[in-house]
Amino acid sequence: MQYWGVFFLGLILINFKVLAKPYEIDKIIAIVNHEIILKSDLEDMIKMIKMNNKKRKQNIFNYYDLHNQVLNRLIINNIILQLAKQLQINFSKEEINSVIMNISHQNNLTIKEMEKKLSIYNIKMSKFFDEIRKEMLISKVYNDVVGSRIKILSQEVNALTEQISLQANRNMKIDFDYIIILLPEELNQEKLKNSIFLSKKILSDFKNGYTFNQLINTYTKNNEIIKTGKINSLHLKDLPVIFAEKLKDAKKGDVIGPIRSSIGYNILRINNISNKKKSFHVITEVKIRNILIKSTLNFTDEQIKDKLIKIHNDINSKKISFSDAAKQNSEDFNSSFKGGDLGWNALETYDPIFRTKLLKLKKGELSKPFFSDFGWHLIQLDDIRTVNETDSVYKQQAYNLLFNSKFNEEVENWTQELRINAYVKIINDYDN
Numbered sequence: 001m002q003y004w005g006v007f008f009l010g011l012i013l014i015n016f017k018v019l020a021k022p023y024e025i026d027k028i029i030a031i032v033n034h035e036i037i038l039k040s041d042l043e044d045m046i047k048m049i050k051m052n053n054k055k056r057k058q059n060i061f062n063y064y065d066l067h068n069q070v071l072n073r074l075i076i077n078n079i080i081l082q083l084a085k086q087l088q089i090n091f092s093k094e095e096i097n098s099v100i101m102n103i104s105h106q107n108n109l110t111i112k113e114m115e116k117k118l119s120i121y122n123i124k125m126s127k128f129f130d131e132i133r134k135e136m137l138i139s140k141v142y143n144d145v146v147g148s149r150i151k152i153l154s155q156e157v158n159a160l161t162e163q164i165s166l167q168a169n170r171n172m173k174i175d176f177d178y179i180i181i182l183l184p185e186e187l188n189q190e191k192l193k194n195s196i197f198l199s200k201k202i203l204s205d206f207k208n209g210y211t212f213n214q215l216i217n218t219y220t221k222n223n224e225i226i227k228t229g230k231i232n233s234l235h236l237k238d239l240p241v242i243f244a245e246k247l248k249d250a251k252k253g254d255v256i257g258p259i260r261s262s263i264g265y266n267i268l269r270i271n272n273i274s275n276k277k278k279s280f281h282v283i284t285e286v287k288i289r290n291i292l293i294k295s296t297l298n299f300t301d302e303q304i305k306d307k308l309i310k311i312h313n314d315i316n317s318k319k320i321s322f323s324d325a326a327k328q329n330s331e332d333f334n335s336s337f338k339g340g341d342l343g344w345n346a347l348e349t350y351d352p353i354f355r356t357k358l359l360k361l362k363k364g365e366l367s368k369p370f371f372s373d374f375g376w377h378l379i380q381l382d383d384i385r386t387v388n389e390t391d392s393v394y395k396q397q398a399y400n401l402l403f404n405s406k407f408n409e410e411v412e413n414w415t416q417e418l419r420i421n422a423y424v425k426i427i428n429d430y431d432n
Helices: 004-013 039-056 063-086 093-106 111-120 125-149 154-168 189-207 212-220 241-247 301-316 322-329 352-359 390-421
Strands: 028-032 035-038 173-182 226-235 255-260 264-274 282-293 341-346 370-372 375-388 424-426
Touching: 028 039, 028 063, 035 039, 035 063, 039 063, 063 125, 063 390, 093 111, 093 125, 111 125, 125 390, 154 390, 173 189, 173 212, 189 212, 189 255, 189 264, 212 226, 241 255, 241 264, 282 301, 282 322, 301 322, 301 375, 352 370, 352 375
Parallel strands: none
Antiparallel strands: 028 035, 028 424, 173 226, 173 264, 255 264, 282 341, 282 375, 370 375
């Protein structure tokens, strides 16, 4: 939660005697289309920011700058909430309560304790609920609308993936022998074809059993267009990009080529590689089954935990299979109809608490009930494996970098468009 979730954490740690005194007369400070923003909205937000800055020991802006920034944010949020209504975006009471339950768990509080804590600062639970709902709607609109405006080309991803891959091995040193079929100064189509043919003939002879030294001895006799040599301890980062791309995944003994450069066609034999960082990314994948029961205000955590303990015991005593128990009890509707089967997924994609529990299980073993940000779980580890995901990991990193960069830029563009196209009237004749 952008403001109220953080704000509640601030309440736990900061001793503020009074958050807000009752307003004698509230005033309208802005009109946004057909909605209004009140002076109390502005002052509540400013107090939250001041409290969070005090907690983090950060310097606060001067009042005028802070006032204008917060008012502008309230105007944009108001426009976005109106858009959410037009798009018929909404969250159920259960979904909002689930977020509130997670906030209470993060602060080691029950709902009643959290409600009592809020009341100290003159905040009713209904107000807190409504602010959380608004922030969920704003976040949803940002993700849906701004996300749909972002276009990422496969060429962009591939280019950045290459850079990331090269960066991983930028300090790698390489020793190699080379054969260069030089291009003549007066190049024509026929001479180019002869050079390409010769380079392919050399590689063909290597594949047919010639050693690299034999190739050098055979093709350099009385042949001025072929040059050979040796290079030692050359950093990959110091090579032209076209060579670095070909060599980043090379192994000792590999013969690479032909690589076209400005002077000719190059064939390389790798003699040694040092300081090579592993260019592969091995991840752990798990295949699990899950029974999820979400936290609600209707049942206590103890009641949910007791229910899962009973299910756990029934599965272990073979009174019911995990699959049937999931179909009957799980509230994860994407997997319950499949007997709780979540399929193969990377371990790192799961909630940290979820991962910790999974790592303690053996194949076929059932966990004890535990709580995560999603609710209460009972899981069974069906299988585990390691997978080499180098290319997909680098591509995902590249995609995420491009998306985040474009997302932030697009947010600015989109919010400016919203502000320009909305009717906004700021009323300046109220007391600050």
